[in-house]
Amino acid sequence: MATKERTTIRDVAALAGVSVGTVSMVLNGSNKLNPETRQRVMDAVIKLDYRRNPHARSLSTKKSMTIGLIITDLTNPFFGIMVGCVQQEIDAKGYELLLGMTKNDIEREKKVIAKFIDSAVDGIIIVPAHYRNPNLSHIYALEQRNIPYVYLTTYYPGTRGCCAMTDLAQGSYELTNYLLNTGHKNIVMISGYVELVLSAERLRGFKRAHEEHGLEVRADQIVEAEPDYNGGREAFDQIIRRGKPDAIMTVNDIVSMGVLTRAREMGLRVPEDLSVAGYDDLLYSSMLETSLTTVRQPIKEMSAAAVDMIFKVAEGETIENKLMMFTPQLFIRSSTKKRL
Amino acid sequence: MATKERTTIRDVAALAGVSVGTVSMVLNGSNKLNPETRQRVMDAVIKLDYRRNPHARSLSTKKSMTIGLIITDLTNPFFGIMVGCVQQEIDAKGYELLLGMTKNDIEREKKVIAKFIDSAVDGIIIVPAHYRNPNLSHIYALEQRNIPYVYLTTYYPGTRGCCAMTDLAQGSYELTNYLLNTGHKNIVMISGYVELVLSAERLRGFKRAHEEHGLEVRADQIVEAEPDYNGGREAFDQIIRRGKPDAIMTVNDIVSMGVLTRAREMGLRVPEDLSVAGYDDLLYSSMLETSLTTVRQPIKEMSAAAVDMIFKVAEGETIENKLMMFTPQLFIRSSTKKRL
DNA sequence: CTGTTAGCGCATTCAG
């Protein structure tokens, strides 16, 4: 248990023959220093392999050189990739990433934010939980305390945070248009909770395309579900009970996979019996039994933008565009086909 | 910028009419306290919504109530799920999770560990990087400094850490056996770097099965590759150049996906022209164009075991079994078939 | 059983 004692700033000062204040200054990159002393200090730092204690630093500065990222569900590789991208960007800025997972539970989201506040993160990137009627007190707390935060993928309306996201309405619009143009008469959308932005936006595109085709969207064309594999399976059962549609669009590729497997289990063929389309374009989506028609979100660009924004917000810059929209891209594959 | 001042232990003490020392004691759950004062303190804590500053705490105790998890690649949902499982277990113990990603780069692994040490994590769970001839100085540093660590999924030989993992040899053995029994004469294994445990173990099972069938494994039956999608694609090209085998086994399902897509691009049909089998059993593996024959690793159990171990190690318990082996499970699907 | 106090390692005044 004779753990070697940590080397402190004092050791460095002693070795360099200067005071701790001086060491602190060179470590913080002050440029009003004798180059010679600076060098002596740097030599000592290297020789001792000295690294500052982040806790002590944070206690003193009330900052922490860390950015918190709140994610919903790492089971979906979409978010796994996102974490990787954010990590890389944060890293490039010399900051640390703190990760919190909500599993789409608003209570967890609150807890994570509380922890982040306690840890004095310098900013928070939030992927909002897919949750009905969320109580947003924790977001307001952030605003009151002036803690920088931004949203990624979607946002909570009625809050001030800006957001890096894909133009979901546009993606849905293009996809719906394509389905309508290829002869589909009865498209059902497996949506997230319709009151949430990420669903409302998709629905907006869905409806617009219908309108432009002189059609009205009926209530039973929209089915709410949890945005995961089982959500897709259950929603599919519910839909089939009411009669098989032409096509099913879903909120993401994982939900589509649920639909695909459930359809197969029920002896329905895709795309012969019905078309299925997803959202996100996961790497695996093109390799499915029936490769998936889907809409790609530019994960990397969105993530980089969010990181960029959080640093700007943290520096007090005023962001001109509250919403930073990225363009989705439609991929037509074999889970959909032309109908007569 | 008039951010509300943080409420400190002093505020609590004042409100409760006791000293800070007392507050600290009740917060640390000391049981030698007047229940009445304890209650007064707790009331004050709640009333002020007080939470301790983890940095101050850590500075003082040299602990941090956090466990570091080092992962290689969040693009693979296998690890995404793993992070979720570990998170949950750590959470249940009232600890925080710190995440580090290596992208299979040993230098990043070193940096992450250095950061973890600086942050005074109470323990580290390591998923080793897939890297050739790794310099293990950072692991030795951990041992010298007496910092608790355990491995998850595989380990670095020559180090003392214990490991929660699947019996990879057994899984490979069963799979190879099945292929041999179904008439495959020429099975090629797309392996990770053969000198690494995770590959060596799989090869051991591979060879044992061959031996039991009176066969010897030739050098050209083993092809090394990066354990990702592109690794699979490249390895497949290399294999085909030397002549098409009966069957290809891979190190994980993602590599298999690379093989599957590349095969399709080259006009080869699976399983008609050759069989393909993976490892891990990702959720999506059963939904591929040709659903994948694979070996499942019990992620949840392994993760829970690793967390369990790290806490035991941290408490100075001596672990009886350095290697905690979990049983793999073979899933036979449609990417493999009987040959005559 | 409770209150007082001295650090933990660093940043940052303020003199010199």
Place this chain on the structure above:
DNA sequence: CTGAATGCGCTAACAG
């Protein structure tokens, strides 16, 4: 331009 002193919020050792 450099050095000594103070405090960040908390814990733990020591008195009382």
